[in-house]
Structures are given as C-alpha cells and as structure tokens.
Amino acid sequence: xxxxxxxxxxxxxxxxxxxxxxxxxxxxxxxxxxxxxxxxxxxxxxxxxxxxxxxxxxxxxxxxxxxxxxxxxxxxxxxxxxxxxxxxxxxxxxxxxxxxxxxxxxxxxxxxxxxxxxxxxxxxxxxxxxxxxxxxxxxxxxxxxxxxxxxxxxxxxxxxxxxxxxxxxxxxxxxxxxxxxxxxxxxxxxxxxxxxxxxxxxxxxxxxxxxxxxxxxxxxxxxxxxxxxxxxxxxxxxxxxxxxxxxxxxxxxxxxxxxxxxxxxxxxxxxxxxxxxxxxxxxxxxxxxxxxxxxxxxxxxxxxxxxxxxxxxxxxxxxxxxxxxxxxxxxxxxxxxxxxxxxxxxxxxxxxxxxxxxxxxxxxxxxxxxxxxxxxxxxxxxxxxxxxxxxxxxxxxxxxxxxxxxxxxxxxxxxxxxxxxxxxxxxxxxxxxxxxxxxxxxxxxxxxxxxxxxxxxxxxxxxxxxxxxxxxxxxxxxxxxxxxxxxxxxxxxxxxxxxxxxxxx
Numbered sequence: 001x002x003x004x005x006x007x008x009x010x011x012x013x014x015x016x017x018x019x020x021x022x023x024x025x026x027x028x029x030x031x032x033x034x035x036x037x038x039x040x041x042x043x044x045x046x047x048x049x050x051x052x053x054x055x056x057x058x059x060x061x062x063x064x065x066x067x068x069x070x071x072x073x074x075x076x077x078x079x080x081x082x083x084x085x086x087x088x089x090x091x092x093x094x095x096x097x098x099x100x101x102x103x104x105x106x107x108x109x110x111x112x113x114x115x116x117x118x119x120x121x122x123x124x125x126x127x128x129x130x131x132x133x134x135x136x137x138x139x140x141x142x143x144x145x146x147x148x149x150x151x152x153x154x155x156x157x158x159x160x161x162x163x164x165x166x167x168x169x170x171x172x173x174x175x176x177x178x179x180x181x182x183x184x185x186x187x188x189x190x191x192x193x194x195x196x197x198x199x200x201x202x203x204x205x206x207x208x209x210x211x212x213x214x215x216x217x218x219x220x221x222x223x224x225x226x227x228x229x230x231x232x233x234x235x236x237x238x239x240x241x242x243x244x245x246x247x248x249x250x251x252x253x254x255x256x257x258x259x260x261x262x263x264x265x266x267x268x269x270x271x272x273x274x275x276x277x278x279x280x281x282x283x284x285x286x287x288x289x290x291x292x293x294x295x296x297x298x299x300x301x302x303x304x305x306x307x308x309x310x311x312x313x314x315x316x317x318x319x320x321x322x323x324x325x326x327x328x329x330x331x332x333x334x335x336x337x338x339x340x341x342x343x344x345x346x347x348x349x350x351x352x353x354x355x356x357x358x359x360x361x362x363x364x365x366x367x368x369x370x371x372x373x374x375x376x377x378x379x380x381x382x383x384x385x386x387x388x389x390x391x392x393x394x395x396x397x398x399x400x401x402x403x404x405x406x407x408x409x410x411x412x413x414x415x416x417x418x419x420x421x422x423x424x425x426x427x428x429x430x431x432x433x434x435x436x437x438x439x440x441x442x443x444x445x446x447x448x449x450x451x452x453x454x455x456x457x458x459x460x461x462x463x464x465x466x467x468x469x470x471x472x473x474x475x476x477x478x479x480x481x482x483x484x485x486x487x488x489x490x491x492x493x494x495x496x497x498x499x500x501x502x503x504x505x
Contacts, residue, residue, distance in 0.1 A: 042075040042112035042143075045101055047083045062116040065145050069114050073143065077114070078410070079104055106134045114143045189266055189277040197261055198243040204261065205278045212281045214240060215262055218253065219282055219290055228253040257294065263287035309336050310467040312362045316474060318482045320499075322352045323432075326483060331355075338483075356483055360493040366458070368500060369477055373446070373454035391433045398430045449473055479503050 046062040057065075059082055070077045081104075083097035104110055113131075134140065142160075191204035199208060199215045218231055226234075232248040242252055256262070264280030265287070266273050311328025319326050319340040326338045336358035342351065402423060409419040449457055461470055479501040488494035 038074040040075055041078045041110055042070050042114050043079040043110045044077050044114050045081045065116055066114045069143055075112055112141050117144055191278055196243045199262055199281050207279055215281050257290055312471055316481045318480055319354050320482050320484050321354055328358055364495055369474055370455045370458055372477055373450050376450050395430055395433050398426050401426050
C-alpha cells in the first residue's frame with residue numbers, strides 16, 4: 001500500500017513538472033512572437049558600403065529602411081549606431097559603432113537589432129560569436145529588411161554561422177585575387193592603384209603637362225634652397241590645388257618630393273624593384289639628390305630644434321578677442337613673440353593678429369609669480385583640471401542643449417541629418433572650451449621655490465635651463481593669463497592688457 005502511494009506521488013510530481021515546463025515553454029514562445037514585440041526598444045546599425053560592394057546603399061538610406069522595419073514591427077528605435085569605415089574584414093579595423101552596439105546590448109538588454117542586411121553587421125566569425133555570447137543572456141533578435149533571425153534559436157544560429165563563414169571565405173578569395181593582381185602589376189612594371197597622383201592621370205600612366213611643370217618647379221625650388229613651407233605657400237597663393245583639389249600643406253609637398261612615381265621608379269612592398277613602364281617627370285638623379293638634401297636638412301633642423309627658444313607661458317596664455325590659445329614663435333625679425341593661434345584659421349573664420357613681445361610679457365609674469373612665491377605658505381594640494389566659471393557654465397548649457405536635441409530626435413521632431421548637423425555644431429563648441437582645461441601640477445613642484453629666496457632660486461633654475469620646471473610652477477599658481485588689445489603707443493608695452501587668473505592656493 002505504501003509503495004503504491006509513493007508511486008502515485010511520483011507520478012503527480014512528474015505531471016506537475018510537465019505542466020510547469022509547458023507553461024514556461026509557451027511563455028518563451030510567446031516572447032519570441034511578433035505580437036509580444038510591441039513597444040520594445042531596438043537598436044539600428046548602419047555601415048558605409050565598401051567601394052567594391054555591389055550594393056552601394058548609403059548610410060542615410062540604410063537608416064530610413066531600418067526605421068521602416070522598426071515601425072512595421074511595432075518597435076521603438078532608441079539607438080542608432082553608424083560606422084564610417086568602408087570595410088569590416090580587417091582584424092585591426094576600428095568599429096566604434098559596433099563596439100557601442102555591443103556595449104548597449106550587453107548592459108541594457110536590447111532585444112532587437114535592426115540592420116539593412118546581416119553583412120552590414122558582421123562579416124567575420126568572431127563578430128557573430130561575440131554577439132551570440134551576449135544573446136545567451138538577453139535573447140537578441142536580428143532583423144533585416146526581408147527577414148529576422150532569433151539568435152537564441154539553434155536553427156537561426158546555424159544558418160548565420162554558415163552565412164558568415166561563406167562571406168568570410170568570399171573575402172579571403174577576393175583578398176587573394178587582389179594580392180595576385182598586385183604581384184602581376186609589379187612584375188609588369190605597372191603603377192600601383194589608388195588615388196590620383198599629382199602630375200599624372202588616374203591610371204598613373206599618362207602625364208598631365210600643366211601639373212608636370214609644377215612638379216619640376218617644386219623639385220628645382222627645393223634644390224635651390226626653398227623650404228616646403230615656402231613652396232606650399234607659393235602654390236596656395238597662386239591658387240594651384242593638389243590632385244584632390246585641396247590646398248597644399250607641408251606634408252603634401254614632402255609626400256610629392258618623396259614620391260618615386262614621378263621619377264619612374266616602381267616600388268613593391270616598400271622596396272624598389274626597377275623602372276616602371278610609365279613616363280617619368282623627374283630624372284632619377286634629381287630625385288636622389290632631393291632625397292640626400294632632405295636627409296641633410298632634417299639633421300640640420302633637428303639640431304636647431306634642440307636649441308630652440310623655450311616659451312615660458314606655453315599652455316597658459318589666451319587671446320580675449322577670439323578665445324584661442326596664444327603660442328610662442330619668432331616674428332619676421334627673429335624676435336620671440338606670442339601670437340594668437342587663430343592667425344591662420346582653417347575653418348574660414350576671420351584672422352586674429354593679436355600678439356605680444358615675449359620678453360616683456362614673460363618678465364611681468366615672472367615678477368608676479370616670484371612676489372607670490374615669496375609670501376606663499378602651501379601645505380599641499382591635489383592635481384586638478386582648471387576651467388573658468390564662464391567656460392563651465394557655457395559647457396553645462398551646451399550639454400543641456402545636446403540633451404534637448406536628443407529628446408527631439410527620439411520623438412522624431414527633427415530628422416536624423418538635422419540632428420547630426422546640430423549635434424556636431426554644439427559638440428564642437430564643447431570640445432573647444434574643454435580644450436582650455438589646464439592640468440595643474442601637484443604642490444611638489446614648489447619644493448625649494450617658496451620663501452624669501454624665491455627670486456634667487458628662480459634665477460638659478462633659469463640659468464640651469466630648467467624651463468619646464470618654471471612653466472609647471474606658473475601652471476600651479478595661475479589658471480590662465482588673458483591678453484587684451486594693446487592701447488599703448490608703438491614701441492611701448494601695455495602692461496594693463498594683462499589679466500592673470502590665480503588658482504586657489
């Protein structure tokens with residue numbers, strides 16, 4: 001009798017477990033159903049297509065399509081991640097959008113990821129496995145414009161692994177064909193592919209006569225003693241653009257002077273392998289002479305740099321007119337001066353010509369610092385980052401504006417391209433103000449500098465060339481030094497234009 005009772009209890013217990021398992025399974029099946037997705041958060045991921053992809057759908061159109069998918073599924077797009085890189089094949093390729101997507105999916109449990117096509121999301125096995133690992137905890141569903149894949153479903157995981165493996169194999173085959181083609185081009189003496197080189201057509205095989213004349217002038221001018229800076233200035237003054245239609249700079253001039261292509265020399269994997277089959281603009285002998293002159297000038301410049309003038313107020317001096325830093329440099333007569341860094345703007349803004357003689361300005365600040373050091377009593381202070389109250393308030397206001405813009409975008413009051421443009425403008429303002437942050441050294445920098453012998457100690461450090469130490473002392477004492485417009489007569493220094501902001505000591 002007791003045996004029969006125990007057996008019945010086991011049967012009832014098993015039946016209860018079966019009913020519980022059925023309820024859980026049904027509940028999980030319901031959770032994976034489309035009806036249960038209504039109102040759930042989703043993340044959109046877009047990537048710039050590779051230049052050789054058959055499908056060249058732009059990022060903006062990808063996002064529009066993904067938003068249509070989100071709307072049709074009853075989801076809410078809370079996050080949009082975009083990677084500007086054109087390839088996801090390379091192992092060392094930086095993908096900030098992908099990394100941010102994984103972080104959000106792992107921390108916040110986003111169940112839905114919407115992409116234009118799965119190969120926009122991942123084309124390497126480790127990408128998929130990384131996402132599957134997160135999905136084990138959160139049950140992620142991957143949506144495309146034509147279908148969706150439940151990453152918790154074994155069949156969908158198997159299909160995705162096969163699809164990614166096929167894409168990876170296709171990438172390997174393409175890479176091998178490209179490498180073989182590069183070897184063949186090198187063997188045939190043909191030029192490397194890529195961006196158009198100055199002086200040649202896109203193929204690199206035909207000379208552009210007008211540009212070739214400029215190339216010869218650049219090489220001859222450099223050999224005659226003209227600096228790369230002077231060459232770029234002359235080209236820009238004459239309105240001559242680079243091969244990409246941009247302004248010349250020192251790096252672009254140096255790259256052309258170092259280009260073996262203009263001398264008809266074929267390079268393969270960093271090594272010269274002989275003459276190419278395209279016409280040369282510069283004689284190889286002239287190219288070698290320029291390289292020797294480049295090496296000589298670089299050595300001479302390094303020696304001059306080691307004995308350069310140290311500008312004591314670097315990192316501390318600001319122009320009150322345009323809010324930019326002021327840096328030290330010699331003027332046309334070789335006299336050290338501080339000039340506003342906005343004297344050569346790259347954003348189209350008006351130039352600022354504010355400047356001040358370094359000797360008089362540094363002498364005034366030195367006297368102010370020594371006077372403070374002679375009566376200072378410091379027991380200790382932590383390293384801090386200093387910003388003015390006005391800058392802090394402006395940054396807080398801009399951050400509030402960013403939050404407001406984000407809220408408007410979330411509710412679709414503004415379109416994505418409008419949001420990006422306005423966000424960039426506000427973020428640029430924040431970055432510009434945060435760049436003013438001055439890292440304040442610790443109190444240890446004042447060791448031996450405080451007391452009645454402060455001037456004698458300061459002069460000893462000057463004679464020993466310890467300018468970095470003196471600059472650190474100034475940054476400990478002062479948050480910023482701001483320079484107004486001079487109102488003194490020519491030849492006189494206006495000390496009233498100097499405003500010193502002292503740190504709390």
